Amino acid sequence: MSELIKKVTQLLNDKTVDVFIGYGKGSADRIRAIFVRSAEQTEKLVLNSACTQNLAGYILKQEVKHLGKIGVLANVAALRSMLQLASEFQVKDGEVLALFANPDGTLTEFIDFHSIEVFLTTTDTGITSDEQERIAQLEALTVSERWNFWNKEFEKCIKCYACRAACPMCYCHRCTTDVNQPQWIPVASHERGNLDYHLMRAMHLAGRCVNCGECASACPMDIPLNLLTYQLISPIKTGFGATAGMKADAVYALSTYKPDDKENFII
Numbered sequence: 001m002s003e004l005i006k007k008v009t010q011l012l013n014d015k016t017v018d019v020f021i022g023y024g025k026g027s028a029d030r031i032r033a034i035f036v037r038s039a040e041q042t043e044k045l046v047l048n049s050a051c052t053q054n055l056a057g058y059i060l061k062q063e064v065k066h067l068g069k070i071g072v073l074a075n076v077a078a079l080r081s082m083l084q085l086a087s088e089f090q091v092k093d094g095e096v097l098a099l100f101a102n103p104d105g106t107l108t109e110f111i112d113f114h115s116i117e118v119f120l121t122t123t124d125t126g127i128t129s130d131e132q133e134r135i136a137q138l139e140a141l142t143v144s145e146r147w148n149f150w151n152k153e154f155e156k157c158i159k160c161y162a163c164r165a166a167c168p169m170c171y172c173h174r175c176t177t178d179v180n181q182p183q184w185i186p187v188a189s190h191e192r193g194n195l196d197y198h199l200m201r202a203m204h205l206a207g208r209c210v211n212c213g214e215c216a217s218a219c220p221m222d223i224p225l226n227l228l229t230y231q232l233i234s235p236i237k238t239g240f241g242a243t244a245g246m247k248a249d250a251v252y253a254l255s256t257y258k259p260d261d262k263e264n265f266i267i
């Protein structure tokens, strides 16, 4: 922890970064993201086992971007988010500095995408065994049982869009859900509009989701949204050989095609 404070103090003092996104104490016992802009504020940084949020979700927010050069305390999901955002031309090489906290208390500093790519090849980037089990249970259902499961989950959705705000890959300035001429997705929370929103969202995240789980963590209705996009990871890898967030110059699987792409998903 003191190493983190020392490092961030140095980065701010020598103007390597203008703002550092890290974890701090929130209300009650919660941990929240904080935006440190001076050496005096570094004392507010917290680093413990509750610090799991993918902070890369903030690096494209206009309120943060206008503060200047960004540094971020990045976990594996955040490093993958940075590479995925780079592959979508949202972040340039060298634009964001990332610090990774190693289990032994040391820090690894990443100043370019190549070093993140190399690091990720030796790191576990998969989903947890718990999540694997839940996906296996869903895949064991018949198509109509699975349809019913998701419809029941989506019925709970109150359209607060916290899932969208928390997702590092939901960065469109104007989301389809906000367009009202024509109104593609009904604003009110009801059966049909909820289904429209979640199907649209899942397809937009297909092959781009870095399995950080932030969408599900942010949901006040406990909808396990992350399982929907996690289920698409394997078909995208098998069908297109692509895994999100592993290379800065990767081509997004669903935005391109090759003449020999498999077509077995077309019924």
Ligand code: SF4
Residues within 6 Å of the ligand: 166, 167, 168, 169, 170, 205, 208, 209, 210, 211, 212, 213, 214, 215, 216, 225, 226, 229
């Ligand atoms: S869809 Fe959910 S799990 Fe995937 S990147 Fe977005 S927030 Fe993370």
Ligand code: SF4
Residues within 6 Å of the ligand: 156, 157, 158, 159, 160, 161, 162, 163, 164, 218, 219, 220, 221, 222, 223, 225
């Ligand atoms: S966070 Fe949950 S309740 Fe809010 S829009 Fe997303 S799924 Fe619906």
